[in-house]
Amino acid sequence: MAEKVRDYPKLAGDILEAVGGEENIVNATRCATRLRLVLKRSKPSAKQEVNSLPGVITVVENNGQFQVVIGQHVGEVYDEFAKLVNLDTADDEDDKPKGSILNRIIATMSAVFAPFIYILAAAGILQGALILINLPFPSFADTSTYQVISFISWAPFTFLPIFIAITASRHFKSNMYIAVAATAALVSPDWATMAASIGEGNSMSFLGLPLTETTYTSSVLPPLFLVWILSYLERFLNKRIHEVVRPIIVPLISILVMVPLTLVVIGPITTLGANGIANGYNFLAEYAPWLAGAIIGAFWQVIVIFGVHWGITPLALANYDLYGRDSFQAYQTIAVIAQVGAVIGVILKAKSKEVKRIGTSAGITGIFGITEPAIYGVTLRFKKPFIIGCISGAVGAIVASFFNPFYFAYAGLPGPLTIVNGINSEYPMSIWGIVIGVAIAIVLPIILIQIFGFGEDAAEQADSTAAGKGEAKAEASAAANNEEVVYAPLNGRLLALEEVPDEVFASGAMGKGLAIEPSENKVHAPFDGTIVMLAPTKHAIGLRSMSGAEVLIHVGLDTVKLNGEPFTLHVKEGDRVKQGDVLSEFDSEAIEAAGVQTITPIIVTNPANYKEIIIDDTETTTQGNDLLTVVK
Secondary structure (H helix, E strand, C coil): CCCCCHHHHHHHHHHHHCCCCCEEEEEEEECCEEEEECCCCCCCCCHHHCCCCEEEEEEEECCCCCEEECCCHHHHHHHHHHHCCCCCCCCCCCCCCCCHHHHHHHHHHHHHHHHHHHHHHHHHHHHHHHHHHCCHHCCCCCCCHHHHHHHHHHHHCCCCCHHHHHHHHHHHCCHHHHHHHHHHCCCCHHHHHHHHHHCCCCCCCCCCEEECCCCCCCCHHHHHHHHHHHHHHHHHHHHHCCCCHHHHHHHHHHHHHHHHHHHHHHHHHHHHHHHHHHHHHHHHHHHCCCHHHHHHHHHHHHHHHHCCHHHHHHHHHHHHHHHCCCCCHHHHHHHHHHHHHHHHHHHHCCCHHHHHHHHHHHHHHHHHCCCCHHHHHHHHCCHHHHHHHHHHHHHHHHHHHHHCCCCCCCCCCCCCCHHHHCCCCCCCHHHHHHHHHHHHHHHHHHHHHHHCCCCCCCCCCCCHHHHHHHHHHHHHHHHCCCEEEEEEECEEEEEEEHHCCHHHHHHHCCCCCEEEEEEEEEEEECCEEEEECCCCCCCEEEEECCCEEEEEEEEECCHHHHCCEEEEEECCCEECCCCEEEEEEEEEEHHHHCCCCCCCCEEECCCCCCCCCEEECCCEECCEEEEEEECC
16 A cells, blocks of 8 residues: 655656656556556566555556556646656657557557546536436426536536547647647537538538538547547648748648548548447347446456556447447446445454555545555455455346446446436436445445455464464564564675665665675565565565565665576465565575676665664674664
8 A cells, every 4th residue: 555645756756767767758647546657668677666665556567558556646746757757759659669559559548538537527426416406306407507517517528529639639749739629620519510411311521522420529539530640640741841831831731631531531430430349348238238247347447457447438438429328337336336345344354453544545535436546455455355346346237237227427437426327217227226236246245354354464364373363462562662673684794775886775765774785695584474575586575564564675786687597485475474484595696697786675665654764783784683673
């Protein structure tokens, strides 16, 4: 779980430094909880370094993106990050990682929709509020007050192409104002009138090319493809038109080309494609609704983990545009609430106040449909609650599927607050199906976690055996003293972090501590605790003590490039260890022969949880001696 952080400029700077600096950034965007970076080159140690920064929940590398999960303060961090990076200079096509077509599509969807998703969410909640008000006061729908609020709530969807033009122009690096002008023409009332006339059987054309009745309010793919193609047209024109007349000629030609091209070719084709995808899902939802519910209920949060959930947005919006309703978001809501239910189950079962505190914070954000803090801070951390949440989401969605559940207003962030979007007089059973599915999604994981527990964690399972009871007493003793000793895991000469020839460690970006120049080849446990992280290349070990101190032992500097060959691990993630247990062995001669230093930083990675970290000031140490003391 991310520690509270208010120094957003420092966090942004630390992230930038860890991923390779400004010259390694191709693009940077954000969504509700994540800073999403596209890097020219992947730095092997970046994930571990960023993951250890205070304020970072976790790091996910997927679909060509380096995703830094920060939580509710991602906006502040992104703003500071944007000040440090001039993205307009990172447009050399030869430097951009291409990746698979799927990866590039998902990255584009994320970059386009994430910046304004809260606007759509707010509009959806406003529509839900109108639904609730109309239930006890049906005459309210006839008032001008209702009409004003209604058109306010629909405005972001009506003019969705303009929102897309703004974000897509940034992503594709085209002129925003040209993109807005072109997409504004698509949602012009004059075009709507012409399209209606075509729909009534009147023939219309542009330079002899037939026009179709396709309209573009609330559309997704037509404006997206318009801006994408516009970016290439702009670059072509900018290279060939003299700079004296370029400011007026480029917009003139761009608009005259792109708007008719969209009306004649791009719009009809992309609209057909979007509707085809929506119809494919709807076919499954109509003829095997239980299967559609099971798939979405079980796997939606898995998709969220990898940050690819934005790719589904066009499907849902196409359904609202075509039919005025969508079942996907109904099932999606149940999946989201199942993770909230799993968090509640952990809160009720947990004995640790820290776990309860983290769970409460994560559960509150889940109410607003944002589940990353719940996933990374609680359910995925213990693994079992996440699986239970997915199972419960599937069960709830399957039961709901028998009631034909639909949403009738788009929910930017489906969750508890958007359940009312399922109310509709023409489908009276829809809301009941959603409510029953949601009830199952909340109650079932709570029950299952009370019965089966929530996974292996030293702080929580300490009283399950006689040995566990001893550990619990040790934990209580440490808590009572408000301090804990971190013992030396190695023999060797001590160095202050400032002396370590590595900027990341020396700057304190990874946390507070010191380093050991080892005189032996074995790494021992610095306290009683749990192994929470093992680097794939075996050179770094993360541990958590019973009272919550998190320590990273990083054997050598830049040893990640040795691919684990000089290292032998004696533990695995999740193992409980006693102070002094051998965690790993390494071949110092092989490390030095590779031109790499064996200096080993010992870092407390959650220093914000402590008032003080007292560092031993002797010149040498022996395994088992006092090294650090953390004071709460």
